[in-house]
Amino acid sequence: MSIPADLRQSRPTISFEFFPPATPAGAETLWDAIRRLERVQPDFVSVTYGAGGTTQDRTVAVTERIAQETTLTAMAHLTCVGASVAQLRRVVGQYAAVGIRNILALRGDPPRGGDGRWVAHPEGLSRAEDLVALIKTLGDFTVGVAAFPDIHPESAGFDNDVEVLVRKADAGADLAVTQMVFDADSYLRLRDAVAARRDLPVAPGLMPVTNLKQIARMSELMGTPLPQPVVRRLTAVEGDPEAVRRVGVEIATELARRMLDEGAPGLHFITMNHSGATLEAFGNLGLAAVR
Known part of the structure; x- marks a missing residue:
């Protein structure tokens, strides 16, 4: 079945996100994670696309290899930047x-090193909905889009984010995947607001925290706030890397259970090219029994 059809089944879908490695050692780590995660038969996996297309060739190469050498359904990212x-x-x-x-x-984030403003290529596109529409004219593609439960950094507010997601659906988007979620209520509020207007499956993004500094940096870059209860639980054990990892997996498991109990169509795990923490959270949820 297609990814949108999978998301509309009674069982939750599972998907994993990877990024193209920059070094031979990174490639080895990535492919070890892919092979381990392949065993749990996810519904699809995605490969990110660097700002300004900086990883374009590597993204294409990794996605092609996944499609040709594994049993996995691959989704490639593409930005307007x-x-x-x-x-x-x-x-x-x-x-x-x-x-x-x-x-x-x-649409993509502004390239690093600039003044932080997003500027479209003079012969390019300025909105994700325009990219969706373009892709749909080029063939029979399933097109996913991003969703922002914690308000996009450039948004006027929640209602604006809902409107943007509805426009993406109108342009032809088949599904949405959120930025990493650390507050289940923020995801559910967005999911319900969109569902009231369009039939667009919205899967929450989850990242089991294994490194406190890394997640703080990612939170800053994405504009995704870390709720204080999450921060307190992680900082309480920040001197113990194994304890940070354990608590990070616990938090991801709790969030996943809550969102699945509330009808989330699936879970999208941001793996950072490692399998261990993702597999732990997956195992805690007992999803292997229904794959």
Whole structure:
């Protein structure tokens, strides 16, 4: 079945997110994680796309290898940053040429090192909904989009975020995946507001914390606030890396249970190219028995 069809089944879907490695050692770590996570038969996996297309070739290569050498269904990310429409068409063509029919369409964040403002390529696109519409004209693709339970950093507020997600659905988006969630209520509020207007499955993103400094940096970059109860639990054990990992997995498990109990269609694990913590959270949820 297609990814959107999977998300509409009675059982929750499971998906994993990877990023293209920059070194041979990183590639070894990534492929070890992919092989371990493949055993639990996720519904799909996604591969991120660096700001300004900085990992374009590596993203295509990793996604192609996943599609050709594993049993996994692959979804490739694509952003508007620094790209003309002609360049975006070429990348979509590259994906299609290697059999990739699932794309996560993103506007993308401003490149690092600038003044923080997002500026479209003079011959490019300025909104994710425009990228969705473009991809849909290029073939029979399943298109996913991003959702922001904790308010996009450039948004006027929650209602604006809902409206943007509805417009993405109107442009042809088949599903949405959220930024990493640390507050189940924020996810459920967004999910319910969108469901009242459109039939768009919204899967929450989960990241089992294994490194406190790393998650604080990611939170800052993504504009995703860490709730104080989460911060207190992690900082209470910050001097003990194993304890941080244990508490991080506990928090991810608790969030996942709550959201699944409230009807989340699936869970999207941000793995950071490691399998251990993700597999622990997956095992804690007892999902292996229903795969």
